[in-house]
Amino acid sequence: MRDPESHPVHVFDLPQLYTKPPADDILQALDLFTIRPHTFAQSSAQNITHLQDGDICRYLTSIIGSPLAWIESDALKEKIWDTASSRLCERAGRNAMPSMSREFTIPVNADSPFQVTLHEPSLTSDNLGNKTWVSSYMLSKRLHTFHSSSSVPISQDQNPKLRTLELGAGTGLVGISFAAVWGAAATVHLTDLPPIVPNLTHNVSLNSDLISKVESSVTTGVLDWSLQFGVSLQSTEKYDVILVADPLYSSDHPRWLAQAIEVHISSNSSSRLVLELPLREVYLPQVHELKKRLDHIGLYILEEGEEIGYDDWAARDGSPVEVRCWWSIWAWKPPA
Structure with missing residues (x-):
């Protein structure tokens, strides 16, 4: 040949x-x-x-x-x-593909990238969290800019460390990337629903060398937004940073997600919510509702922007599908 x-x-x-x-x-x-x-x-x-x-x-x-x-x-x-x-x-189509391992190149600064290896089980309609979505990749690539600009706090002394929670972590790309960028200054807890957590835990294990090299700590656990105080996290447990990417695919999710954020974000003025959402037309009402609910609990947009990514749902000609994404950093509103 x-x-x-x-x-x-x-x-x-x-x-x-x-x-x-x-x-x-x-x-x-x-x-x-x-x-x-x-x-x-x-x-x-x-x-x-x-x-x-x-x-x-x-x-x-x-x-x-x-x-x-x-x-x-x-x-x-x-x-x-x-x-x-x-x-x-x-x-x-993607649904028929077997399990696969994928490598993602994520910048830790302007010149130095690192590799994150993720396992994705065969995709079915009831475990969409086992797929890595484009907004997770886009947010992971952007994290180093938040670190260098201090848009998201950097723990100057490492005691206590910056406590970070990812909601709906999926395959774990965002949380693992955050751990790699912040290193010893942060601990990261990745959460999702019970069917997703075993693969999430496996992906943390796959990247254990990277996590150890930067002296960070990454753990996993179950958190169900539909319950008032979640599962496996004590209701009093608070976090300095909350990470969320592509969390909205149900009319209930804006309410549940805002509730989970309100319960688990620390009341410190330096606390941050880091969010990235694909602006898919079918879910734009949920995006607008989430913004209103976050404003209602006392958060406001500190920084925001839009960017274009390419999802791996192929078009008819085999090319990847362009997806417009919106990223934002939220903080507590200053006292009146």
Whole structure:
């Protein structure tokens, strides 16, 4: 097969089954069809083939339906069939993709990035928190600017440390990134619903070397916003910083989230709420309601802005979908 980096692949370049190609050639072709998750930073997907999805699916189906009789190794046959099935599932959308591990490059300052490794289980409608969403990535990349500008407090002496809580932490990207940027100056507690926390805990473990290197501390636990005082956190427990990214996908969430923030944010004037939301049209009413509720409990916007990211829900042409996001830092209103 020709090199896909310099010569895009056409249908006639693929190993034709009637020629009884070696197993390695078939596996090499199947690797070309891998749909890898977008990085959220790219504006378009690289296409190394001139094949339409229909051509690819027909080719994959022919492999799955072939006995591959000329290949002697049963193990290689199984590998080819499994790989072709995976490529076919990937074309059914993100929901059909198997579990995956992803790496995210996050800046700790203007010149020095670090890597966060996250595991994402296969996505289903009842565990959307196990996916890393674009707003989490955008907020994680922005954290170092909040640190350098002191928009979010920096603990000068490390006793007591800055106590940080992430609500709806999902895969943990924002909280782990915060720990890496603030280092020994902060402790971070990541929370979500019971089905999400096991994978969240696993992701903290995957990044234990990074967390240890910066001398931070990251823990996980359950917090259900629908309960007045949550679960696994004492009602009196307060935090200097609360982190939230993409938390609104129900009409109840603005009320529940504002309630959880009011319960757990410290009353100190230096306390901060750091928030990033995708401005998806269907959820704009929830965004407006959340703003009103946060204002009602006594918080105001200290800083805000908008930015563009790219989610990994592919458009019809395979390119990532552009998402407009709004970030904000909230503080307690000064006394009248």
